[in-house]
Amino acid sequence: MDSFIDFIDMYSWAMLLSIFVILGASAFLGKHLWVRHKKRDTVLSEELGIILGATLSLFGLLMGFILSIAIDGYNNRISAEEYEAIAIGNAFQRTTLLANASQQTQAQKLLHDYLDLRIQFFDTAD
Template identity: 55%
Template sequence: MEFLLAGNYAHYVLMLSTLILLMGAAFLGKRIGKRRQAQDLPVDDELKIVLGAILSLFGLLVGFTFSFAINGYQARIQAEENEAIAIGNAFQRISVLEEKYQPRAESMLQDYLALRIHFFETTDETNRAETRMAAIQLQTHMWKLISQLAQQNPNAVMVTALNASNELYTAQQKTMSSWQRQVPGAAWILLLFFAVCSNFLLGHNIRGIHGNNTIIMLLPALISLALLMISEIDSPGAGLIYVTPENLNALRHTLEVGGLAP
């Protein structure tokens, strides 16, 4: 099921496909129900009980799945905030370096900040991966610079600069650990199975409706919208709902007006 969620437009393909599938199940159930009516077969009240139970279980599944997706989204928001804090600390800590090295370190941090902002803003996975590698390489260069200076002048003050440089990589790795979908493929399959069963039984239990299919189309539309919302929230860096680098942009603005300057 994961491959259905790849790409920037796959969410809408998923919604449309789900809508067609669920409507087909509902109309199939309605057709079979009409055949039973035409043959004057007794209507089983047990089917209504089963329908109510399945709808209740399906509602619980949707709620739990939505909760998982929200937790992942909040984790990505927290990771972006942690990166802004780590970069801000690094800007302050480079003030302990010798004055001739401060402009170089500051320039590297400026470039690093721009790369991290671009990481959150881009919707292209290939470009995002390239941006991440460029940021790691830049952090490595900065670590080498500070570590060489620390070897030349080892003291407790230089340790703080080393820790600040190391925190850049740590914060970035925490972002990557949260940059994944929280809803597994098996959960999507289970959701679709319950959705198909619910709509089939709904169509089968509809009585006395001739030519009016508004009610039978309502549940598939609502379920499709719910699954679309979950897939949007659960997809890092794609779709309409994604984490924006508000804290990183705020940090960049702070630097532009002279804040945190060594």
């Protein structure tokens, strides 16, 4: 569980907390306004129910689109990492085609350095 908490950056936790506080405050404010409004008119409350239903439907669509975009971005990133790994593997195989042994050694050393840098990039938290 600790590694999962460490995996999520501070900005995500701050966003989660702020959304939770804003939604809680909105629900509290809505309850108090509804109690004051409920005493007034039933026709107005029916119209408010229609508006509330439409707003919640649009909110559901928005959340669905956001989730779809996030999943698509994640899949694209995973595909890009896979393609990069395949390209690095192909580069290692093609170093054997070099005629000079010193060039093969130099090319393999450069590829190892590049691979170490890429691994270091993915190991960083931010």
